Amino acid sequence: MQRRTLIQGATALLAATALPASLAQGGNWPTGKAITYLVPFPAGGTTDTLGRLIAQKLGTALGTSVVIDNKGGAGGSVGSEIASRAAPDGYTLLGGTISSHAINVSMYPKIGYDPVRSFAPVTLIGTNPVVLVVNQASPYKTLKDVIEASKAKAASGGLSSASAGTGTSQHLSLELLAFKSGVKFTHVPYKGSGPAIQDVIGGQVEMMFDTTVVAAPHIQSGKLRAIAVTSPKRLASMPDVPTVAESGIKGLEDFSVLSWQAIFVPAGTPAPIVDRLHTEIRKILAEPEMQTKLKGFGMEPADMTTAQIAAFQKAEVEKWAQVIKAANIKAE
Structure with missing residues (x-):
């Protein structure tokens, strides 16, 4: 019985490692099966916008379809756990x-995944500051206006400020x-x-x-007024x-x-696949149209590089x- 158990255990181990081994040796990938690009936020946000720009071009490069799947909730934690x-x-x-x-692991007691150990980094798409905006009809035109108005409303919790969810960069910018x-200020979290x-x-x-990915079009259309950006220097796109920091406050x-914004795959994805994805997505991001x-x-x-992304994320x-x-x- 013991010998039989050992043989069964060895057989199970070989079966469990067979697929990754074949992939690591350059097996058939992609096979034409659709690739799911999971966006852990609702449609219309930064991650969704970038995902849709990349997905179509990546599908063409790999010879298969790349389908966006939005799974929002808990500042990106719900979709990330699924992935x-x-x-x-x-x-x-x-x-x-x-x-x-980077943020959620310190915000939530249990998020169901480790942001570093549960994934392998593929590509860092880019960085961007956030911008403080108000409705175009708002009486506030400067950060000093916002600060003074919120002081005046301190008894009722200050000015209300929306975010894409608790623990997002939008929320932490407000808290900082x-x-x-x-x-x-009164934080009003949304699901995206x-x-x-x-x-x-x-x-x-x-x-x-x-x-700026989400806010810029609304600023340009005149629906929103930009008050201040959170970058160390002014943006060329919003001079x-x-x-x-320039507010004088x-x-x-x-x-x-x-x-x-970055792209990850589940931990354990074979290195040849990660390398191929990194190469193809870097090509897409380097296109003049995408850079613009x-x-x-x-x-x-x-x-x-993927190693540099891992160090940056940590x-x-x-x-x-x-x-x-x-x-x-x-x-x-």
């Missing part, structure tokens, strides 16, 4: 962000502003940037920090919008938040853990 449990066979990609892969300025920014446009919420002299779009969104294109996890602890930010 972490997917087969590591190259047929599941994940649009990871500063929220899902409150922490450093000593002014109260799309519905959040629509309520700012509609006047249901007074302001919002959002990525008339001052930085938060005490405590905000070194204020800086840079959001980022990224810069138009206010994004700074990034070019890192540093980001540590950085935001310190910020969240110092500001005593709690998940709602």
Whole structure:
């Protein structure tokens, strides 16, 4: 019986490792089976916008279809957990962000995945600051206006500010502003940037920090007014919008938040597949048309190896853990 059990165990082990081994040796991938590009946020946000720009071109390059699947919730944690449990066979990609892969692990007691160990990085798409916006009809034109108005409403919780969800870069930008300025704001979390920014446009919420990818078109159309950007320097795409640090408000002299977007696959995905994906996506991002779009969104294109992305992500996890602890930010 013992010998039989050992043989069965060995057979099971060989079966479990057969698929990854064949893939690692350059087996048939992709086979024509559709690749799922999982976006852990609702449609209309930054990660979704970038995913749709990349998916079609990547499908053409690989000779198969790449299908966007939106699984929003908990600042990107719901979709990321789903992706972490997917087969590591190259047929599941994940649009990871500063929220899902650096911030959430310190915001939530249990997120169901490890942002570093559960995934393998493929590509860092780029970085971009967030911009504070208000409705075009809002009386607030500068950050000082916003701060003074929120002080005046301190008894009722200050000005209301939307975000793509608790723990997102939009939320932490607000919390950092409150922490450093000593002014109260009321955080209004949504399940993604799309519905959040629509309520700012509609006047249901007074302001919002959002990525330039999402906010720029609404600023350009005149629906929103840009108050300040969170980058260390002004953006070439928004030269008339001052930085938060330029506001002259005490405590905000070194204020800086840079959001980022990346692509991950489940941990254990064979290296040849990760390398192929990295190469093809880098080619797509290097196209002049894509470079123009990224810069138009206010994004700074990034070019890192997978090893460099892993080191960058680890540093980001540590950085935001310190910020969240110092500001005593709690998940709602």
